[in-house]
Amino acid sequence: MSATREIIKSIIFRDRDQHGIPALDGAYTPNNRLETMRSLGLDLVEPDEIASDGGGGLFVTSASELLHVADPASGKAAQVADFEAPLTALTRLANGSLVVAVNGGGLRHLDPSGRLLGRLDELDGVPLRCVTAVTEDPQAGGVYFTVGSTAYAADDWIWDLMNRNRKGLLAHWSLERGAAVVLLEGLAYANGVAVEPSGYVVFTQSWSHTLARTREPGERGRQPGYEVLIGNMPGYPARIHPAAGGGYWLAVFAMRTQLIELVLREETYKREMMRCVEPELWVRPALRTLGSHLEPLQGGGIKKLGIRKPWAPPRSYGLVVRLDQAYEPVESLQSRVDGTNHGVVAAHDINGTLTVVCKGNHCLLVQDPESEGGQQ
Numbered sequence: 048m049s050a051t052r053e054i055i056k057s058i059i060f061r062d063r064d065q066h067g068i069p070a071l072d073g074a075y076t077p078n079n080r081l082e083t084m085r086s087l088g089l090d091l092v093e094p095d096e097i098a099s100d101g102g103g104g105l106f107v108t109s110a111s112e113l114l115h116v117a118d119p120a121s122g123k124a125a126q127v128a129d130f131e132a133p134l135t136a137l138t139r140l141a142n143g144s145l146v147v148a149v150n151g152g153g154l155r156h157l158d159p160s161g162r163l164l165g166r167l168d169e170l171d172g173v174p175l176r177c178v179t180a181v182t183e184d185p186q187a188g189g190v191y192f193t194v195g196s197t198a199y200a201a202d203d204w205i206w207d208l209m210n211r212n213r214k215g216l217l218a219h220w221s222l223e224r225g226a227a228v229v230l231l232e233g234l235a236y237a238n239g240v241a242v243e244p245s246g247y248v249v250f251t252q253s254w255s256h257t258l259a260r261t262r263e264p265g266e267r268g269r270q271p272g273y274e275v276l277i278g279n280m281p282g283y284p285a286r287i288h289p290a291a292g293g294g295y296w297l298a299v300f301a302m303r304t305q306l307i308e309l310v311l312r313e314e315t316y317k318r319e320m321m322r323c324v325e326p327e328l329w330v331r332p333a334l335r336t337l338g339s340h341l342e343p344l345q346g347g348g349i350k351k352l353g354i355r356k357p358w359a360p361p362r363s364y365g366l367v368v369r370l371d372q373a374y375e376p377v378e379s380l381q382s383r384v385d386g387t388n389h390g391v392v393a394a395h396d397i398n399g400t401l402t403v404v405c406k407g408n409h410c411l412l413v414q415d416p417e418s419e420g421g422q423q
Contacts, residue, residue, distance in 0.1 A: 068303045069281045074368065074376035077357070081365045081382035081391070084403065084412035088122035089114075091409050096180075096286070098139040099397045100159075106145065107404075107411065108134035113147060113161065119398075119413070128161035135201040136181045138190065146190050146222075148178035151200045154192065156222055167220050170194070170227050177201045180239045180286050186246055189221040191230075193237035193250055205331055207236060208254055209321060211311060217250055217261075230261070231273060239286035241295065249276070249295075251284040256303065258284060258374065276374045282366055283332060286393040290369060294377070296394035296401070299366040301332030306343070306360065333363045334390030335407035357383040363407055367394045380414075388412060 071077055092110040099105055104117040107124065110133050114124040136148035144164060145157045153175040156165040169175055177200055181192040194216040196207040207214070215234030220227040231237075235254035242248055246264030250273075251257070258277040282299035290296050310317050310330045320329055327333075330343045342362060365382030380403070382388040390407020401414040 067279065068305065068308065069279055071281060075281060075366075075379050077383055078379070078381050079357075079383060079386060080380035081367065081388040081403065081405075081412065082386045084380070084388070084414050086410045086412055087116075087119050089116065089124055089411060091124075091411070093133065093406050093409060094404050094411060095133070095135055095406060096137040096393050097395060097397065097402060097404055097411065098137050098145070099395070101139065101143060103398055105397055105402070106137060106139065108137050108147070110134075111149075113137070113145070113157075127159075128157065130155075133202065136178050136192065138181045138183060140183050140190075141185070146181050148181060148192070150202055151176040154178055154181065154190075154220060165222060165225060167225075167227055170216070170218060171229055173197060179237065180250075182240050182242060184219065185242060187221075188223055189219060191217065191219050191240050191242065191248055193217055193234075193240045195236045195238055195253070204236070204253075205326055205329070209311070209317060209329070209331070211254065212236070213254070215252065217248065239284060239298070241287045241289060249287060251287055251297070253283040253285065253300075256280040256283065258287070258297065258370075277376075282364065285391070287370075288393065288395050291396040291399070293372045295370045295374075296396070297368045297370055298391045298393050298404070299364075299368060300334060300390055300392050300406070302361045302364040302366065303332070304360050306330055307332060331362075333407075335363050336389075355385040357385040359384045363389040365389045365391050365405065365407070367391055367403055 095108045097105050097107045107114050111130045113127045115127050116124045130149050132150040132152055134147050135150050138146050143159050147155050153168040158164055177195045179193050179195040181190050183190055196212055197214045198212055199207045213233050213235045215237035216229055217231040217237055218227055218229045235252040237250055238253045239251035248261045250259055256279055257275050259273045259275050261273050282302040285298040285300045287295050287297045307330060328341050361384050365388045367380045368376050369378045371377050388405045388408050391403055392406045393404040395402050403412040405412055
């Protein structure tokens with residue numbers, strides 16, 4: 048009888064699991080550790096991803112530019128290349144070359160000086176326009192990459208969320224042969240990818256708030272499916288990268304709220320909102336707040352004694368989660384509602400230092416040894 052009840056509930060309440068937003072406790076206990084991190088002081092515009100240069104510096108995307116920072120302490124960056132649209136993904140390969148994604152323009156393979164070595168414009172005959180993450184395939188060469196949506200470009204992600212699409216992909220591009228193959232499709236905005244030492248591919252799905260892993264390692268054909276490792280996160284996950292000492296750093300670019308979950312279910316209200324209101328003012332997650340009195344959820348964060356409530360309903364938020372090797376959350380770094388380092392899209396251990404890409408605040412943050420542990 049209990050099994051029958053669960054089947055009936057799954058039919059009547061098809062979305063019940065994804066609307067049970069977990070509480071921020073345990074490893075997610077609220078803190079302000081992202082606020083205590085130091086900005087590198089680079090002049091960036093919506094940085095989206097970084098990569099080590101193999102020495103003491105790093106590469107970083109800034110709108111349509113690919114920049115090289117030879118000395119992170121200097122606060123200076125040199126342009127490597129400029130593209131026709133903002134960059135949405137980046138990785139450096141073991142041979143020193145780079146792979147970047149251009150919003151609406153597919154993938155480009157570059158040498159360290161920015162010279163074009165190859166490009167991928169289509170996938171299964173469809174223009175490749177929403178690559179969200181890319182990482183090297185260390186076993187067979189080439190790269191794995193995620194496509195958030197085949198319906199929208201990367202900067203239109205909020206439209207994809209509001210339409211509750213499942214049009215994301217996980218794919219593989221062989222740089223040597225120039226061929227690409229779709230591994231998984233029908234994903235709820237695939238937004239991050241990493242490869243385990245065993246060869247399994249781990250990826251995030253933002254709209255289903257999950258972290259998943261392929262069921263077979265090292266396959267280049269269509270895979271039979273995936274298993275969910277974390278099934279119900281408190282926010283929308285973005286990129287995942289290996290952490291020093293084992294485990295992973297997982298970036299969460301915005302938090303879920305009961306109000307947003309309600310709007311996503313109420314089709315009539317949602318469609319009217321999308322028709323009549325500017326996207327910046329929708330009831331929605333965001334990478335940053337505009338500071339406008341027209342934004343929703345303002346009442347929850349009203350200042351008292353000049354202080355904005357850190358526990359107010361979040362329109363934007365900053366969150367990085369450390370996962371152990373079993374994908375259990377063990378710690379987090381946060382910027383709460385009263386903070387500024389919101390819209391975190393990636394976190395790396397680079398040159399022995401945790402470096403966080405804060406797209407909402409247009410900066411890169413580094414964790415100084417004396418700041419580790421933060422303040423609660």
